Amino acid sequence: MENRENRVLYVRLPCNPIFPIGVVYLSDHVHKLFPDVQQRIFDLGAVPPLDYAKGLDAIIDEFQPTLLVFSWRDIQIYAPVGGRGGNPLQNAFEFYYAKNLLTKFRGALGGLRLATSYYTELSRNLGLVKRGLKRARKYRPEARAVVGGGAVSVFYEQLGRSLPAGTVVSVGEGEALLEKLIKGEDLAQERCYVVGETVPRDRLIHEKPANIEKTACNYNYIETIWPEFSYYLQDMDFYLGVQTKRGCPHNCCYCIYTVIEGKQVRINPADEVVAEIRQLYDRGIRNFWFTDAQFIPARKFIDDAIELLQKIIASGMTDIHWAAYIRADNLTPELCDLMVKTGMNYFEIGITSGSQELVRKMRMGYNLRVVLENCRDLKAAGYNDLVSVNYSFNVIDETFETIRQTIAYHRELERIFGVDKVEPAIFFIGLQPHTILEEYAFKNDILKPGYDPMSLMPWTARKLLWNPEPLGSFFGQVCLEAWQRNSNDFGREVMAILEEKLGCADLEEALTAPVEVKDKQLAPVN
Numbered sequence: 001m002e003n004r005e006n007r008v009l010y011v012r013l014p015c016n017p018i019f020p021i022g023v024v025y026l027s028d029h030v031h032k033l034f035p036d037v038q039q040r041i042f043d044l045g046a047v048p049p050l051d052y053a054k055g056l057d058a059i060i061d062e063f064q065p066t067l068l069v070f071s072w073r074d075i076q077i078y079a080p081v082g083g084r085g086g087n088p089l090q091n092a093f094e095f096y097y098a099k100n101l102l103t104k105f106r107g108a109l110g111g112l113r114l115a116t117s118y119y120t121e122l123s124r125n126l127g128l129v130k131r132g133l134k135r136a137r138k139y140r141p142e143a144r145a146v147v148g149g150g151a152v153s154v155f156y157e158q159l160g161r162s163l164p165a166g167t168v169v170s171v172g173e174g175e176a177l178l179e180k181l182i183k184g185e186d187l188a189q190e191r192c193y194v195v196g197e198t199v200p201r202d203r204l205i206h207e208k209p210a211n212i213e214k215t216a217c218n219y220n221y222i223e224t225i226w227p228e229f230s231y232y233l234q235d236m237d238f239y240l241g242v243q244t245k246r247g248c249p250h251n252c253c254y255c256i257y258t259v260i261e262g263k264q265v266r267i268n269p270a271d272e273v274v275a276e277i278r279q280l281y282d283r284g285i286r287n288f289w290f291t292d293a294q295f296i297p298a299r300k301f302i303d304d305a306i307e308l309l310q311k312i313i314a315s316g317m318t319d320i321h322w323a324a325y326i327r328a329d330n331l332t333p334e335l336c337d338l339m340v341k342t343g344m345n346y347f348e349i350g351i352t353s354g355s356q357e358l359v360r361k362m363r364m365g366y367n368l369r370v371v372l373e374n375c376r377d378l379k380a381a382g383y384n385d386l387v388s389v390n391y392s393f394n395v396i397d398e399t400f401e402t403i404r405q406t407i408a409y410h411r412e413l414e415r416i417f418g419v420d421k422v423e424p425a426i427f428f429i430g431l432q433p434h435t436i437l438e439e440y441a442f443k444n445d446i447l448k449p450g451y452d453p454m455s456l457m458p459w460t461a462r463k464l465l466w467n468p469e470p471l472g473s474f475f476g477q478v479c480l481e482a483w484q485r486n487s488n489d490f491g492r493e494v495m496a497i498l499e500e501k502l503g504c505a506d507l508e509e510a511l512t513a514p515v516e517v518k519d520k521q522l523a524p525v526n
């Protein structure tokens with residue numbers, strides 16, 4: 001029997017203004033099961049930094065929660081774009097690779113600024129959890145804190161060390177865990193541990209998430225527990241999150257999504273997804289981000305994507321736009337047509353490399369030839385908007401030849417969509433725990449088990465920001481030159497410099513992976 005005294009406060013910890021879909025879904029789920037439980041959402045993503053503590057105190061004084069659900073979205077900030085503490089990649093590269101001492105010094109200063117802001121954010125968020133719990137206990141001595149969200153799922157082992165005893169640390173989806181917390185049931189079977197009482201089980205993150213069928217989020221209810229909801233309705237350029245499925249069956253060597261969400265794909269029923277979009281549409285929203293790890297994770301989910309898009313058309317919501325991560329190897333002409341008709345106007349493909357040989361070595365399961373064919377279909381269907389192609393150089397076995405192949409591949413994508421429509425997003429992999437790449441780093445003595453994946457100390461960060469020698473310094477120089485030439489068009493500059501230095505392979509070479517007797521590098525870990 002549920003404890004009717006439960007008062008649940010969801011605190012989304014500070015974050016760039018991305019719609020807090022995680023806490024919205026959790027509170028919706030709890031409400032559907034326990035309509036009498038009082039709930040409230042408080043989103044620090046919509047609060048100016050100076051007001052974090054004051055705002056948190058005020059909501060706790062007013063609401064007096066018994067359960068504080070802290071949602072922490074992101075921690076890791078290695079990105080090629082301006083992050084919260086500056087451009088992290090540029091600072092790191094200037095520090096590691098600049099030959100000019102002044103630039104190196106600038107990089108060191110930037111890196112220091114970045115590290116300071118990173119550690120400040122970390123301790124500030126941990127401080128908010130402690131502060132919130134302490135204050136809530138003034139009113140309700142039995143109050144409890146539970147932390148979860150993307151950042152916690154990735155760094156659950158490390159974060160527990162700095163949280164108050166008794167805090168529940170959750171991995172992955174939180175629906176089933178909150179259900180048990182509200183019922184006061186034993187948590188032993190859940191993907192979580194309790195600080196100071198239990199330790200995370202070995203391979204906890206690899207455990208399967210609960211199989212819960214998702215229904216349309218009830219936004220009529222959500223707006224009653226979240227007065228600041230309208231903040232996200234004001235900016236019409238904003239993409240609001242809607243989830244259409246969970247899970248990814250692939251094994252890409254650097255990716256942790258497949259572990260967080262699990263390999264089993266769980267489809268949210270199309271009618272429910274459309275009903276959810278409808279509620280937001282009726283509130284004026286026209287831009288949606290399908291927050292799935294992959295919108296079409298494999299060919300066998302093409303029919304589900306088709307069904308959803310057909311139902312969107314049938315619903316009459318013809319003036320919407322949407323974006324998503326798309327595995328472009330899983331498209332058909334019919335699906336392409338529907339994507340264009342339903343208003344897809346941005347997508348990201350994470351092929352990582354334009355060399356089929358490397359794509360295979362990274363265990364990504366992509367056939368690059370098929371990706372090109374499907375992109376041609378998409379263009380033929382009338383797609384004229386942006387595509388962001390994510391490349392990460394130097395993940396494994398990169399050579400000048402494979403770089404030339406990536407350039408050939410990229411130029412072909414430009415021929416298909418138009419130079420101005422294809423945005424090369426150059427990432428360097430930030431090594432994440434529990435990935436096949438981490439295993440590889442252990443086996444090759446690049447990292448030692450027990451390293452701190454959250455460390456931004458230069459000696460660790462240099463390894464986590466994956467750019468190993470012998471090509472590391474070469475890429476370092478190329479990137480520095482690209483920032484110097486035009487930091488606003490970094491990706492295209494990197495491609496141009498690489499082509500100037502190395503030339504471009506024949507496309508056919510890029511698409512053909514020589515058969516190897518065995519992939520020596522990466523052993524699967526699961």
Ligand code: B12
Pocket residue numbers: 015016017018019020021022023025026069070071072073074075076077078079146147148149150151153154170172173174175177178239240241243256257260261289290291292293432
């Ligand atoms: C879609 C997505 C994006 C989209 C978001 C679009 C949008 N408008 O919403 C885009 C492309 C913009 C994006 C950008 C970035 N992202 Co992103 N993104 C994702 C992705 C794939 C899904 C997130 C999502 O919305 N899921 C659906 C919702 C419903 O799930 P959820 O919010 O996670 O909530 C569930 C659980 O986490 C849990 N939960 C949440 N809170 C709590 C709290 C408690 C107490 C409990 C018990 C449970 C719980 O229950 C919820 C419901 O099941 C995840 C990876 C993944 N598969 O999870 C990465 C992920 C969240 N992103 C991540 C990062 C780092 C970023 C960037 C910062 C990357 C960068 N360096 O630039 C940027 C910038 C974001 C920003 N804040 O500015 C990281 C965060 C962890 C980390 N490494 O620090 C993740 C986990 C990927 C990863 N493994 O690295 N992202």
Ligand code: SF4
Pocket residue numbers: 248249250251252255256257258293294327350364
């Ligand atoms: S397809 Fe995407 S989400 Fe799935 S494992 Fe690969 S990188 Fe991760």
